[in-house]
Amino acid sequence: MTKNVLVTGGNRGVGLEIVKGMVAEGYKVLMGCRDEDAGLEAKKDIVGGDLHVIEMPLDNESAIVDAFTRAEAVYGPIDILINNAGVLDDTQWTDVTSESFASSMQVNVFAPLTLIQQSLPKMIERGFGRIINVNSSYGSFHESLAGPFSYAISKAAVNALTVKMAAVVDNAKEDKEIDVAVNSMTPGWVHTRMGGADAPKTPEEGADTAIWLATLADDVPNGKFFKDRKEIAW
Structure with missing residues (x-):
């Protein structure tokens, strides 16, 4: 049976x-996006496959839950969740406000948490699931949280979220045999609107590790941080 994937x-x-x-890879893919028209425009360039656009603004918890619930009602349960959406606020720490910081946390941390809350219990119940949190080396303590203030702290929180949710999976495995995993990955410095024109990696190269984690069938890690298909330090 075809598995369903939600990509924010x-x-x-x-x-x-x-x-x-x-x-x-043959999955049914739900393209989560803030604006449906933007998703439909992007979909035009993808020929074939089972692809559907889901309007899912991430700035409001109830809107996220409503969109997720409607998506599952129409397309079936989400087997693979890829929390990719993020915002990069490069405001200097001296100028960060509680409102601007909360905005970064909402999209980068709270929205993934809401989606994990909606999907992970069902994954555990069904016995299968993959959650991949797309992160950044800027959120790595090992690399001294080198990014802008709000971005680095929110991305560090994403790694903390990954560790905590992976522990939930480990605890569930004590009661029954399940194939569920939660991991973080960084695409690296990618030539995108966020990464800028000087970035050395293509978006396709940046996506590779997330796709690899989503499709792994054997020796699946849980609660790890990856770059270029290799585990890296938190």
């Missing part, structure tokens, strides 16, 4: 390449 921020950049890759 799937209409451009790395997210679009993840969508294309998962469609090519």
Whole structure:
């Protein structure tokens, strides 16, 4: 039976390449995007495959839950969740406000949490699931949280979220045999609107590790951080 994949921020950049890759692998893919028209425009360039556009603004918890619920009602349960959408606020720490910081946290952390809350319990119940949180080396303590203030802290929180949710999976495995995993990955410095024109990697290269984690069938890791298909330090 075809598995369903939800990719947030799937209409451009790395997210679009993840969508294309998962469609090519034969999955039913739900392209989550803030604006349906933007998703439909991006979909025009993808020929064939089982692809559907889901309007899912990530700035409001109830809207996320409503969109997720409607998506599952129409297309069936989400087997693979790829939390790709993110915002990069490069405001200097001295100028960050509680409102601007909350905006970064909402899209980068709270929205993935909401989607995990909606999907992970059902994955555990069914015995299968993959959650991939698309992150950044800027959120790595090992690399000194080198990015802009709000972005780096919110991305570090994404890694913390990954570890906590992976522990939920490990605890569930004590009661029954399940094939569920939660991991983080960084695409690296990618030539996208966020990454800029000087970035050395293509969006397709940036998407590779997420697709790899989503489609792994054997020796599936849980609660790890990856770059270029290799585990890296938190």
